[in-house]
Amino acid sequence: MIDDFLNGDLSDVEEAVRKAAATEIMPRYRQLAAHEIVEKNGPHDLVTTADRNAEEHLTESLTALLPGSVVVGEEAVHADPSVYEALQGDAPVWIVDPVDGTRQFVHGEPGFCTLVALARHGEVFASWTYAPALDEMATAVRGRGAELNGTPLRAGSPAPGAVLEVATSHPDFTTPDQKRALLGLNVDGVHARPCGSAGLEYLYVARGELDAVAFSWENAWDHAAGLLLVTEAGGAQVTVAGVPFRITGGNALPFTAARDAATAARIRALLAG
Numbered sequence: 001m002i003d004d005f006l007n008g009d010l011s012d013v014e015e016a017v018r019k020a021a022a023t024e025i026m027p028r029y030r031q032l033a034a035h036e037i038v039e040k041n042g043p044h045d046l047v048t049t050a051d052r053n054a055e056e057h058l059t060e061s062l063t064a065l066l067p068g069s070v071v072v073g074e075e076a077v078h079a080d081p082s083v084y085e086a087l088q089g090d091a092p093v094w095i096v097d098p099v100d101g102t103r104q105f106v107h108g109e110p111g112f113c114t115l116v117a118l119a120r121h122g123e124v125f126a127s128w129t130y131a132p133a134l135d136e137m138a139t140a141v142r143g144r145g146a147e148l149n150g151t152p153l154r155a156g157s158p159a160p161g162a163v164l165e166v167a168t169s170h171p172d173f174t175t176p177d178q179k180r181a182l183l184g185l186n187v188d189g190v191h192a193r194p195c196g197s198a199g200l201e202y203l204y205v206a207r208g209e210l211d212a213v214a215f216s217w218e219n220a221w222d223h224a225a226g227l228l229l230v231t232e233a234g235g236a237q238v239t240v241a242g243v244p245f246r247i248t249g250g251n252a253l254p255f256t257a258a259r260d261a262a263t264a265a266r267i268r269a270l271l272a273g
Contacts, residue, residue, distance in 0.1 A: 002092045002120050005066050006141065013116070014128060014137060016061040021114050021132040024053040025099060029133060030108040037106055046102045051075055054098035054114065062094045062116070069118075071096055074221045087220060087248045092120045095247070097221035101197025110134050113199045117224035122248040127225035129199050138203050138229055146206055146232040153233040155259040156208040164211040166267065167195040167204075169254070178216035181240070181254050184270040185214060202226025205259055206233035212258035212267045220247040230257045236264040240272045 028036065028050045036049040055073040063069050073096040076083045086093050094116060099105050101112030110133035117127040129138040138153065140146040146153040158164060168182050171194060185192040195201045195213065199222070204210035206229045215223070224247045227237055239245055241252035254271050258264035 001066075001068060002118070002125065005092075006118075006125055010126065010139075010141070012065055013062070013118075013126075014130075014139065016058065016065065017114055017116055017128050017130045018132075018137070020054045020057040020061065020098070021130060024057050025050045025105075025114070026132050029105065032106060046106055047075065047078075048099065048102060048106060050105065051099045051102060055096055058094070058096050058098060058114075058116065062096070066092055066094075066118075068092065069094055072220065073098065074219070077221075084220075084249075087119065087122060090121070092118060095119055095124075095220050095224045097199065097225075100199040100222065104196060111196045111200055113197055113203075115199045115221060115225040117220075117228065119220075119224060119247060122246060124224050124228045124247060127228040129203055129225050129229060131200060131203075136203070138206065140225075140229045140232040142228065142232070144232070146229050148203070148207060153206045153229070154208065155206050155230060155233040155235040157260040158211050158263060162211075164190045164263065164266070166190060166192045166212045166214055167201040167210055168192050168214045169216040170194040174216055178254065181271055181273070182214060182216065184273050185267070187270060190267075190270070198222045199226050202230055202257060205235055205257060206230045208259060210259075212256050212263055214254050214256045214267055214271060216254040218245070218249055218251050218253065218255075220249075223247065227257055235259050236261040238264050238268050240268060242268065 069092040097115040237257040239255040
């Protein structure tokens with residue numbers, strides 16, 4: 001079922017993502033009322049009416065495109081954590097982050113995106129990263145490469161001897177132990193900064209504008225689309241345990257995704273201490 005779908009015309013998925021953003025997200029961009037912004041788990045973890053409505057929109061449209069599929073979305077899992085278990089089931093799963101970078105969206109900044117990935121049995125087969133305020137749509141299909149607005153993406157490699165630019169988990173979302181692990185990046189030859197939208201940071205790696213990311217949390221909706229995008233652009237990813245990141249969870253953290261395997265290995269070694 002999923003093979004037939006992937007071999008068909010995937011433009012309908014892109015259109016569904018664009019329509020959800022046009023209908024539920026962009027009309028609220030820089031127009032949010034106070035009652036449309038809610039704290040989920042504290043002042044740094046926000047959800048808006050745009051997040052909830054866009055996820056509902058995508059849940060309806062995506063499952064209609066692929067009968068028998070289910071959705072694991074950030075807001076649905078927040079309401080019912082058992083929804084996450086679908087990642088280990090037999091049905092194809094749409095992994096959805098309706099507004100990745102909600103803090104930026106709330107502040108009226110353009111650095112947010114909608115993330116959609118299609119997976120089954122923990123393997124990601126296709127992804128869509130859409131930044132509506134920037135008019136950028138990045139797509140990837142397993143084994144077929146990655147594109148940005150229809151142009152092939154290649155991550156390339158950092159220039160020899162160049163300082164590595166790395167985006168890391170934001171301090172607001174890290175535990176003391178995670179902060180200590182990320183401090184391993186405070187060495188000569190590496191410049192680490194807190195990340196913005198995880199989805200867009202992955203895109204920057206895939207297009208060769210950022211050398212690596214280093215993240216210490218494992219929610220599938222934040223990482224599934226971007227990890228496929230980076231690997232299909234020629235990049236690499238690995239956890240501190242030396243094995244690939246699993247979207248089903250249980251990973252040794254932190255993990256990294258980088259422009260090439262050598263950079264990923266270097267960042268992994270620094271994180272492992």
